[in-house]
Amino acid sequence: PIVDYSFSGVNHDTLALSPQEAMQFGRALERIICQVVHSDPRFGPVHFIKIDIADGFYRVWLRLEDSPKLGVTIPNLPHEPPLVAIPLALPMGWTQSPPYFCAVTETIADFANLQLHKRRRTGSHHLEEMACSKHALVRP
Secondary structure, three states: OOOOHHHOOHHHHOOOOOOHHHOOOOOHHHHHHHHHHOOOHHHOOOOOOOOOOOOHHHHOEOOOOOHHHHOEEEOOOOOOOOEEEOOOEOOOOOOOHHHHHHHHHHHHHHHHHHHHHHHOOOOOOHHHHHHHHHHHHOOO
16 A cells, blocks of 8 residues: 555654755756756766656665554455554654655665766876877878
8 A cells, every 4th residue: 555644744743854855846947057057067068867766766765674663554354354564664744754754765876876976087088189189190
């Protein structure tokens, strides 16, 4: 079952421990333009990629010890045994899901950028050298 915690009452009882500073919703275009304006032209033109992280909250696991705290009873018929759904990933509607999701994606971006910086060559690319040498041979 899909459970939305917006109306479950769990948000009222939640102690906010998530990193609120990780929240970066809003002003996305402003932040992107700022990054483009301040980019280093030595690295060439800026390229963009848009990735849609479908159902992103459901891709961030909870600690198993904390999962039962977000358990929800499932409505049942009188002749059926009661059921409790225990989420294994960040649930929709829980006030702590957005900041944790933002912190996780920001950490992933930091690791990816670190790997890119480790692999970055200090010299020019061989195709750049070839292009420059061809232009040097052309005389006006």
